[in-house]
Amino acid sequence: MTRMSAPQQAARRAHDREIWRLALPAFGALVAEPLFLLTDSAIVGHLGTAPLGGLGVAGQALGTLVNLCVFLAYGTTAAVARLVGASRLDQAIRQGLDGIWLAIGIGLLVILAGWPLTPAIVDAFGASATITPYAETYLRISLLGVPGMLVALASTGVLRGLQDTRTPLAVSFGTFMANAALNAAFVYGLHWGIAGSAWGTVLAQTAGGAVYVVTVLRAARRHGTPLRPDLAGLRAAAAAGVNLVVRTLTLRVVLVIGTAVATAMGDDEIAAYQVGFQVWWFLALALDAIAIAGQAITGRCLGSGDAAGARAATWRMTQWGLAAGIGFGVLLLVVRPWLPGLFGLAPQVRSLLLSTLLVVAVLQIVAGPVFVLDGVLIGAGDLRFLAVAGVVTTAVFLPAAGAVHLAGGGLVALWLAIGVWMLARLATLAWRAHGKAWLVTGAVRR
Numbered sequence: 001m002t003r004m005s006a007p008q009q010a011a012r013r014a015h016d017r018e019i020w021r022l023a024l025p026a027f028g029a030l031v032a033e034p035l036f037l038l039t040d041s042a043i044v045g046h047l048g049t050a051p052l053g054g055l056g057v058a059g060q061a062l063g064t065l066v067n068l069c070v071f072l073a074y075g076t077t078a079a080v081a082r083l084v085g086a087s088r089l090d091q092a093i094r095q096g097l098d099g100i101w102l103a104i105g106i107g108l109l110v111i112l113a114g115w116p117l118t119p120a121i122v123d124a125f126g127a128s129a130t131i132t133p134y135a136e137t138y139l140r141i142s143l144l145g146v147p148g149m150l151v152a153l154a155s156t157g158v159l160r161g162l163q164d165t166r167t168p169l170a171v172s173f174g175t176f177m178a179n180a181a182l183n184a185a186f187v188y189g190l191h192w193g194i195a196g197s198a199w200g201t202v203l204a205q206t207a208g209g210a211v212y213v214v215t216v217l218r219a220a221r222r223h224g225t226p227l228r229p230d231l232a233g234l235r236a237a238a239a240a241g242v243n244l245v246v247r248t249l250t251l252r253v254v255l256v257i258g259t260a261v262a263t264a265m266g267d268d269e270i271a272a273y274q275v276g277f278q279v280w281w282f283l284a285l286a287l288d289a290i291a292i293a294g295q296a297i298t299g300r301c302l303g304s305g306d307a308a309g310a311r312a313a314t315w316r317m318t319q320w321g322l323a324a325g326i327g328f329g330v331l332l333l334v335v336r337p338w339l340p341g342l343f344g345l346a347p348q349v350r351s352l353l354l355s356t357l358l359v360v361a362v363l364q365i366v367a368g369p370v371f372v373l374d375g376v377l378i379g380a381g382d383l384r385f386l387a388v389a390g391v392v393t394t395a396v397f398l399p400a401a402g403a404v405h406l407a408g409g410g411l412v413a414l415w416l417a418i419g420v421w422m423l424a425r426l427a428t429l430a431w432r433a434h435g436k437a438w439l440v441t442g443a444v445r446r
Contacts, residue, residue, distance in 0.1 A: 012316060016316065018293070018297060018313075019290065019293045019297070019313075019316065019317055019320060021165075022160075022163065022165050022292065022293035022296055022297070023165075023289045023290045023292065023293040023320075024165075024289070025165035025166045025168070025169040026160070026165040026168070026169070026288075026289040026292040026293060027286055027289035030172075030285040030286060030288050030289050030292070036176065036179050036201055036204075036205075038278050038279075038282060039176075039179060039180050039183060040055060040059075040183060040197045040201060041055060041274065041275060041278055041343055042342055042343055042344075043183050043184060043187050043188075043197055044187070044194055044197050045275075045343035045344045045345065046344040047187070047193060047194065049267055049268065049271050049345075049346055049349060050130045050131055050134055050267065051134045051193070051194045052271045052274060052275075052343070053127070053128075053130075053131040053134070053135075053263075053267055053270045053271045053274065054127070054131045054132070054133070054134025054135035054136075054137070054138060054194060055134070055135075055138055055194065055197070055274065056259065056270055056271065056273065056274025056277070057122060057125045057127045057131060057135040057139075057259065057263065057270070058122070058134075058135045058136075058138040058139040058142065059138075059274070059278075060125065060255060060256060060259040060277075061121050061122065061125065061135075061139055062139060062142050062143070062146075063252070063255070064252045064255070064256055065110055065114060065143075065146065066110075066146060066149050066150065066153075067248055067251070067252055068245055068248055068249060068252065069103070069106055069150050069153065069241075069245075070153065070244065070248050071241030071244035071245055071248070072099050072102065072103050072106075072150055072153040072154040072157060072241070073153040073154065073156050073157035073160070074157065074244055074295065074378045075099075075157070075237070075241050075244050075378075075383075076095065076096055076099045076154055076157030076158055076161060076237075077157040077160040077161045077292070077295045077296060077299065077378075077379070078161070078295055078298075078299045078378055078379050078380070078381050079092075079095050079161065079299075079381075079444075080092040080093075080095060080096055080157065080158055080160075080161025080162060080299075081160075081161040081163070081295065081296050081297075081298075081299025081300045081303060081379065082299045082300070082302060082303035082381070082442070082443055082444065082445070083095065083161075083303060083443055083444075084161060084162060084163065084299075084300055084303065085299065085300035085301065085302065085303025085304035085443070086303045086304065086442070086443030088443060089223060090223045090224065090225055092158075092161060092162065093158065093216075093219055093220050093223055093225045094225050094226070094230070095237070096154070096155075096157065096158030096161070096216060097158075097216065097220060097225065097226075097227065097229075097230075098229065098230055098234050098237045099154035099157060099158065099237050100151055100154045100155060100158075100213065100216060101229040101234060102154070102234050102237050102238060103147070103150035103151045103153060103154040104147055104150070104151060105234075106150055107146045107147025107148075107149070107150045107151070108147060110143065110146045110147075110150075111143050111144060111146060111147070114139075114143045114146075115140060115143060118136050118139050118140045118143075119136060121139065122135045122136050122139060124260075125256075125259060125260055125263055126260055126263045126264055127263060127270075128263075128267055130267060131267065131270070134194050137193075137194055137195050137198065138194050138195070138197065138198045141195060141198035141199055141202060142198045142201060142202060144202050144206075145201060145202035145203075145205040145206055147206070147209065148202075148205040148206035148207070148208060148209030148210070149205050149209065150209075151209035151210075151212060151213060152171075152205070152208050152209045152212050155209070155212030155213060155215065155216050156168045156212065158216055158219075159215070159216075160292055160295065160296050161296060161299065162219075163296055163300070165292065165293075165296075167215055168212075171208055171211050171212060171215075172208070174208070174211070175204050175205065175207065175208035175211075176204075178203070178204040178207060178208075179200055179201055179204035179205075181200075182199070182200030182201075182203055182204055183196065183197050183200035183201065184200075185200070186199055186200050187200075243383035243384050243386065243387040244378075244383055244386070244387075246387035246390060246391070247383065247386040247387045247389075247390040248390075249390075250387075250390030250391055250393070250394040251390065251394075253394050254394055254397050254401075254418070254421055255277075257397070257398070257401050258273070258277070258401065258414060258417075258418060259273065259277075261401055261404060261405050261414055262411065262414060264405060265410070265411070268346070268348050268349050268352060269352060269410070269411055271345070271346075271349045272345075272349045272350075272352035272353040272356065272411060273356070273411060273414070275339075275340075275343050275345070275349075275353055276353055276356045276357060276360060276411070276415070279332070279339065279357065279360060280360050280363075283328050283332065283360075283364060283367070284367060284371065286324075286328065287321065287324055287325060287328065287364070287367055287368050287371045287372075288371045288375065290317055290320050290321050290324060290368075290371070290372050290375070291321075291371045291372050291374060291375025291376070291378075292375060293317065293375075294313075294314070294317050294372055294373075294375035294376040294378075294379055295375045295376075295378050295379035296379065297310075297313050297317075297379065298310050298313065298314065298375075298376050298379030298380050299379040299380070299381075301313065302379075302380055302381075302439065302440065302441050302442070302445075303441075303442070303443055304441075305441045305442070306441075307439040307441055310376075310380070310439060311439065314373075314376045314433060317372050317375075317376065318369050318372050318373060318433075320372070321368035321369045321370075321371060321372035321373075322365070322368050322369050323368070324368050325364040325365050325366070325367050325368025325369070326364070326365055326368070328364045328368075329361045329362060329363075329364035329365055330361075332357060332360065332361040332364065333358075333361045336354065336357045336358070336361070337354070339353070339357065340353050340354065352410075352411055355410075355411065355412050356411045356412055356415050358412075359412055359415040359416060359419065360415060362419075363415070363418070363419050363422055366419070366422045366423060366426055367422060369426060369429075369430070370422060370425050370426050370429060373426075373429035373430060373432075373433050374386070374425075374429060376433065377429065377432060377433070377438055380438045380439070380440065380445075381440065381445035382432070382437075382438040382440075385432055385437075385438070389425070389428040389429065389432070392424070392428060393421055393424040393425045393428060394421070396420060396421060396424040397417065397418070397420060397421035397424070400416075400417035400420045400421070401414070401417045403417070404417050
C-alpha cells in the first residue's frame with residue numbers, strides 16, 4: 001500500500017473536516033423527513049392494518065408529487081454553491097429567492113390539480129376497497145401541506161448552497177417535534193383517526209416552510225437583494241429543473257411500481273412494504289447527508305475553478321458513503337427483531353417485514369456509494385447525464401419487477417428487484433465519475 005505524503009494527508013484531513021461539518025447537520029435534517037412518515041406509521045399502525053395500508057398508498061402518491069419538485073432543492077444547491085465559489089453572493093441569494101417564488105406557485109397548482117384527482121390517484125395504485133377510503137382521506141388533506149413542503153425544499157437548497165446545513169437541522173428538528181405532538185394529540189386525544197395524522201403533518205410542514213422563508217428573507221435584506229419575483233429568474237429556475245425532474249421521475253416510477261406490485265399481493269403485503277419502505281427511506285436520506293455535502297463542496301470547487309479539488313473530494317466522499325452504508329446495514333440487522341413492535345403489526349405482517357428487512361440491510365452497502373455519486377454529479381450540474389442514466393436504470397428495473405408480479409413472487413423477491421436497480425445505478429454513476437466530462441468549471445455551467 002502506498003504511503004501518503006504529508007501534503008496528501010493534510011488534504012485528506014481537510015476534506016474530512018469539511019465533509020463532517022456539512023454532512024452531520026445535513027444528516028439530522030434529512031432523517032427528519034422520513035421521520036414524519038415513520039411517526040405517522042407508528043401512530044396509524046395502532047389504528048389497524050387497513051389505515052396503515054392506506055397511509056402507505058397515500059404516502060407514495062404524495063411523495064411522487066412532491067419529489068418531482070426536488071429540483072427546487074438540488075438545483076438551487078448546485079447553482080448557489082457555484083456562485084458562492086465565484087464570490088457572487090448577492091446573485092446566489094437572488095437565485096434562491098426565485099426558487100422560493102417558483103415553489104409557492106407549484107404548490108398551489110398541486111393543490112388545485114390534486115384535490116379533484118385524489119380518487120383516481122389512489123385507484124392507480126390498485127388499492128383494495130378496504131384501504132381506499134383511508135388513502136383518499138390522508139392524501140386529500142395532506143395536499144394542503146404541499147406549498148409549505150416545496151418552500152422548505154427551495155429554502156433548504158439556498159442554505160446548503162451557502163454552505164449552511166445547521167439552520168435546516170434546527171428547523172427540521174422543530175418541525176418533526178411539532179409533527180409528532182400534533183399527530184398524537186389529533187389521533188389519540190381528539191380521536192380523528194387517519195385524518196388527524198394528516199392534519200398534524202400539514203400544520204407542522206406549513207410552519208416549517210414559514211420559518212425557512214423568514215430565514216432567507218433576512219439574508220436577502222443583509223445583502224440588499226430584491227425580494228420581488230423576477231420573471232426571467234423564474235423561467236431560468238424552471239428550465240434548469242427539467243433534467244432533474246426527469247431524473248426524479250425515473251426514481252419515483254421505480255418506487256410507485258414497487259408499491260403497486262406490493263399492493264397487488266394483498267393487504268398484509270402492502271402494510272409490511274409500507275413499513276419496510278419507510279425504514280429504507282430513512283436510511284436512504286441518512287446516507288444522502290454525505291451527498292448533500294457532495295453537492296455543496298462540488299459546486300463550490302467547480303465555481304472557483306478547482307477541478308482537482310472536486311475530484312479529490314469525490315473520492316473521499318465515496319469512501320465515506322461506503323463506510324456509512326456498511327454501518328447502517330449492520331445497525332439495521334441488530335435492531336431488526338425489535339422494529340415490528342414499534343408499529344403494532346399483526347403477526348402475519350410482522351413475519352413479512354422481518355424477512356424483507358434482511359434484504360434492505362444488505363442493500364445499504366450499494367446505497368452508500370450510489371447516493372454520494374448522485375449528489376456529486378448534481379453539485380457539478382451534470383443533470384442531463386443523470387436524466388439519461390435514470391431512464392436506463394429504470395428500464396433495467398421494470399422487467400425485474402414485472403417478473404416478480406407475473407411469477408407471484410413475494411416481498412423478498414420485490415426487494416431483490418429493487419437491488420438490481422440499485423446495482424445498475426452504481427454502475428452508471430461510477431462510470432461517469434471516473435471520467436472528466438462532468439468537471440466543468442465556472443460560476444455558471446455552460
